[in-house]
Amino acid sequence: MRITDLQVLDIRFPTSRTQAGTDAVHVDPDYSAAYVILTTDEGLAGHGLTFTIGRGNEVCALAIEAFRGQVVGQTLDAIMDDFAGFWRALANEPQLRWLGPEKGVIHLALAAIVNAVWDLHAKVSGKPLWKLLADMTPRQLVACIDFRYISDALSPEEALDLLSRAERGKATREAELLRNGYPAYNTSVGWFGYSDERIRGLCREALADGWTQFKVKVGGTPEDDDRRRALVRQEIGPAGRLMIDANQRWDVGEAIDRVRALARHDIWWMEEPTSPDDVLGHAAIARAIAPIRVATGEHCANRVIFKQLLQAQAIGICQIDSCRLGGVNENLAVMLLAAKFEVPVCPHAGGVGLCEQVQ
16 A cells, blocks of 8 residues: 655634633634645545644645655555654654754654554554554564654563563453543633633533533733633532642742642642753653643644653653654654653543543
């Protein structure tokens, strides 16, 4: 099966500004995606996307098109025989690497293409992607990963050992997944721009639907953040799990002070308290606000940042995003790093209407 064409679509999710909530940093709810379609000579197509906002689609589309020569003409078998090599070839394209390396819009473009290849592979296999991955052997999974820059923290041999040891309980975990699914949390109750009445109503609707975990945006004035947290806690009760998310709003010292002030609401994790690139800042925050966990990852560009966050004990929750990292392959690398450091993984869903999951 040969890839014969690469198409990029500009997908917009128009939202009424009077209805859409925001966080403290991204105040424009014009969510969108650059959507990739890889067509083949056998009629199947692979689909992937990268999440952007508004005009970011135009830039992402150009970046995706820049990879056309590395993708069109490839066979699926050749890619899957050396997926790590294919991934590295895209990441190391001599001209495009200058625009990263392995970060920014060029890495978003790589993610969309790589995920489209995985989608195509899953369709050929006749399985959903999660099942395709679950059925791969430890050696097949390790062969998908580029270990460059992370081998000091996780070698291929260590990754193989982790996966091999986990094989023993795989059937049980898969049965549990099929029976009960993964627990998820609800973010819809806590956006900025919602009236108190709307927050109360959304909390009650979510509780009636069976939700037990809730995330609320912070980063406004201290008084407003405290009032809104108290409102949600009142509605969900002491048994509900409550998380907060600052979307990178604060400096390190401010984050520590603000989270300590909100701790009385029984916070389970503090998400994106500061710049996603500030590894040592996250470590300082984590030490200062414990036992509240620090969660981050949706804006972490690559496995190298995650490696350092884990090495520095800077996060208690690892939030990978397959549209921000370099697709499924780099997600596998970070998940194995997290497993080695015994940090739970909670995938971020790319902002396209999917539910985040807590593992």
